[in-house]
Every structure is written in structure tokens, then in C-alpha cells.
Amino acid sequence: MVPDYQTFMRPLLALLSNEKELAVKDMYEAMAVRFKLTSADRALRIPTGTQSLLDNRVGWAKTYLKMAGLVESPRRGFVKITQKGKEALGTDADIRTKFLHQFPDFKKFQNRSTTSDQPVSEPEIESNQTPEETLESSYRTIRSALADELLAKVKEMSPERFEKLVVDLLVQMGYGGSRLDAGQAIGRSGDEGIDGIIKEDRLGLDVIYIQAQRWEGVVSRPEIQKFAGALQGQRAKKGVFISSSRFSAEALEFASKVEAKIVLIDGEQLANYMIDFGLGVADVASYSVKRIDSDYFIEE
Helix, strand or coil, rough: CCHHHHHHHHHHHHCCCCCCEEEEEHHHHHHHHHHCCCCCHCCCECCCCEEHHHHHHHHHHHHHHHCCCCCCCCCCCCEEEEEHHHHHCCCCCCCHHHHHCCCHHHHHHHHHCCCCCCCCHHHHCCCCCCCHHHHHHHHHHHHHHHHHHHHHHCCCCCCCCCCHHHHHHHHHCCCCCHHHHHHECCCCCCCCCCCCEEEEECCCCCEEEEECCCCCCCCCHHHHHHHHHHHHCCCCHHHHHHECCCCCCHHHHHHCCCCCCCEECCHHHHHHHHHCCCCHHHHHHHHCCCCHHHHHHCCC
């Protein structure tokens, strides 16, 4: 398992204790060896997938040590311990962010990281997450709460309004051609177990049969069997059953075994699709996370 970034701080200082410059890439490798990380550990990525978890956590340990003045970057891609770093290493202190807070430069760095003029609180100082991990965790919490609110709103809709929502979502996802085409398709067939038909693409080369149910209890196997039977009666190959509730294990198993391709979308998935495709939600804020473009600073 990859340790949290604070756990890397003292080992990094120890690695640099010979006062020689060390390439950052060699620093990552040395920490992997020091903590006996497996190939699977090294393959782990941060939530965005843009960097390995090891490199991210070791990199932030280095950054925090640098902001406290315990290490420095004598030249691009290299790191070296400072006199202040050697003195810290010579103590028995647990070198973590709380320890670094005694250094004025680190205090300034921490306070620049907040929108408040107040010092950083103890819980923030002691967090074992890197800033990327904290951002991702906060995003997931906000998204989960939003999905719950959306689903509550959906369950309050009338069956007719729910059908319209389903069509709007499918159009947002790229199905159905125009909104007008999709609107004409809903409710047109009148077949039992089918609420409507929508184009799979703008040209209408294939169609998808839809069942949209604003359901309170668990959707069981008989409901999916009825839908599958309706598809068979139409010689249809594809169907989407969307419910504001959830599907039983038997319903899911049945849908996976029938000849026609049936996709089941429960309330939780529906809410997440609405967020992903911007239906019924509005942007509040957007944060662009950037990193140094090393190529820009290479002198020709």
C-alpha cells in the first residue's frame, strides 16, 4: 500500500542526508524501494488518472518540505537537503505538516492556500490527503449529495413528466435525433410494456424501445419479463428500462440473459447521468487544476 504523503517526509530527508543532489525521478524510485511497494502499488493512479499515486504523494512531501525550507531545488529536476533540513533530521521529531508549521515560510504557504486571513486549522494541517485527493474527495461528496437531491425531485414528478425527463436525457446523451423527433416517438406505440420508441442515432438507422417508470418499490423480475415480451412482439433488438427506483437481483440477472439487449437504469444511475449530461443541474463553480509546463522553461 502506498503510504500517505506525510509518511514520506522523514524518509525523504534521510535519503538526502548525504547533502548530494538527487534527481526527482530517482527520489520516486528510492521511496518505492524503501517502502517495498509492489508493481500493483506503483500502478495505482490518483483519481484524475493523470499521475501515479506514488509520484503524487512523494511529490507533495517534497513540495511541503521545500516550502518549509528543509529541502531546495538547486536546478531543474533535482532536489537537495538544506541546513535547516539537516537540523530537523537530527531531532526525534515526527516530521509531518504539524511539525513544518513552526517555520515562517511554511506558515505563509499554508495561509496562501486558503481564502481566509485566518491560520490553517489543525484538522487541515493534519490531513493525510494530498490537495488533489482532498479536492477529489470533496467533489465526490458534493456530487453524491446533489444526486440524492435530484432523485428526490424525480420521485416527486408525475409519470408524464418523468417520461419527458427520460426523453430529454436520452437526447442529451446523443440519442433520438432532435428533441421534436424524440417527443413524437414517446407514447406512440401503445404496446403493453413499452412507453415509447426513440432513434438510436440522428439518421434513425436503428430504434430503441423505452420503458420509463417512476417507481416507489423495487422493480422485480416480472416487470422486466413483461418488457422483454413486448420487445419480442415488436421484433426489437434493443430496449432501455429506466426507473426512479432500483432493480432486484433477479431482474438484473434476467435482463442479462434475454436475447434482446436490455439496459436497466435505476434511480441512482439516472441521477448521475443527469449530472454528467447537464440535465436539471447548473454549474456553480469550476476549478482548473494546472501544473508546470516543463518544456516551456527549456532554454534552446
